[in-house]
Amino acid sequence: MKTPVKILITDDEADIALILKLHLEDQGYETAWAKDGETCLAMLAKDTYSLLLLDIRMPGMSGVEVLEKTRQSGCDTAVVMMTAHGSESLAVDCMKKGAQDYVAKPFDLNDLLQRVERAVENRITLLEKQRLEQEKDDFVSMLSHDLKNPITAVIGSIDIMREGRLGAINPEQAEYLQSAIDSCNEVVSMIDNLLDIHRFEAGRMPMKIRPENIHEIISSLTGRLTMLAQREEVKLTVQLGSDLPTMDVDRRALTRVIGNLLGNAFKFTPVDGEVKLSCHTISSSSVEELEIPPYAISQSPTLLDSDRLLCLSVKDTGSGIPEEDLESIFDRFVQSRQSSRAQGGAGLGLAFCKLAVQNLGGIIWVKSAIGSGSEFMILLPCKEFQA
Structure with a gap:
């Protein structure tokens, strides 16, 4: 039996x-009455109602005050304001504060019932959306615990075999085992990117901003990636300016961003190709020379107000990216049509890079053309640490 909608x-x-009670109950609704705002709030605290029909002008606590307190409490009851003719502007203001609709007195019965039905349906839709959002949160948490941890254990087990601690292996076996480790690490990286994208979008990504030596961050990362470049048979060149500052950044986020860009560059660069990472500082007066596209400027409109900027570039000699894909490849689950599934990836790495760079106050974009390789560019404000 269907539960009656309570109003x-x-x-x-x-x-x-x-x-109102008689008309609404004739339509199958279950109703209750509160004679003033204080009674209304007390009843909302004790029971769940799908809809609140709320008069704007009441002695004591006004309908506007009741609406504000209802929304502040986190109550998800839909609210339709009731107002006398001539007070429609006040009702519109109430809608800006969280009411779904308003009806004018004296009521047109058909109009009233239509607005009530629409408000109830909208609330059901909203609750369903919230339920799906919660399911998404639960799924993301499951990825973190139920998938990532077992894969990490698999990597450890394979690595023990690769190192020969369970018996001697030949070079061909070592190569296959390393390939298995690389594939597992790629899955872990996808999970990490998905988790962090979700945290960024939900506003729950902790950023540990502290003074960091940029030269040391890049040198440490590229040192670890040298062997990966060798396995991919790609030349890695690193050019770091002598003026790299100690500046306030999130070390983990910046390292992940650079690592993602280098990993993509290795993946899409052919054997005997070259990947070049460069980083230096520039003045704001030199920005025009970079030919920054509009979509990048919009990521952080105030960035160019900084006097000094950190400019980081990852350039490869790969197949390049079509012009029509240059902006969209920073969206989730999007890959360039020039890439192939054989090269792996889920279209998450660049989406993470964009969100992380934005949260560091910077911008990211790509310069590329088919057959001419790609160059990913990052600008960050030089917020130098003052000792």
Whole structure:
């Protein structure tokens, strides 16, 4: 049996409330009446209502105050304001504060019922959306614990075999085992990117901003990636300016961004190709020479107000990216049509890079053309540490 929709009518005029109760109950709704704002809030605290029909003008606590307190409490009850003719502007203001709709007195019955039905349906839709969002949160948490941890254990087990601690292996076996480790690490990287993208979008990504030596961060990362470049048979060149500052950044986020860009560059660069990482500082007056596209400027409109900027570039000699894909490849689950599934990836690495760079106050973009390789560019404000 379908549970009746419960509606709370709040109006200091008992005769109007009675008329509303009769009409709504004829339509199958279950109703209750509160004679003032204080009673209304007390009833909302004790029971769940799908809809609150709320009179704007009441003695004591006004309908506007009730609406504000209802929204502040986190109550998800839909609210339709009731107002006399001539007070529509006030009702519109209430909608800006969280009401779904308003009806004018004296009521047109058909109009009232339509607005009530629409408000109830909208609330059901909103609750369903919230349920799906919660399921998404639960799924992301599951990725973190139920998938990532077992894969990490698999990597450790394979690495023990690769190192020969369970018996001697030949070079061909070592190569296959290393390939298995690389594939597992790629899955872990996808999970990490997905988790962090979700945290960024939900506003729950902790950023540990502290003074960091940029030269040391890049040198440490590229040192670890040298063997990967050798396995991919790609030349890695690193050019770091002598003026790299100690500046306030999130070390983990910046390292992940650079690592993602280098990993992509290795993946899409053919054997005997070259990947070049460069980093230096520039003045704001030199920015025009970079030919920054509009989509990048919009990521952090105030960035160019900085006097000094950190400019980081990762350039490869790969197949390049079509012009029409240059902006969209920074979106989730998007890959350039020039890439192939054989090269792996889920279209998450660049989406993470964009969100991380934005949260560091910077911008990211790509310069590329088919057959001419790609160059990913990052600008960050030089917020130098003051000892």
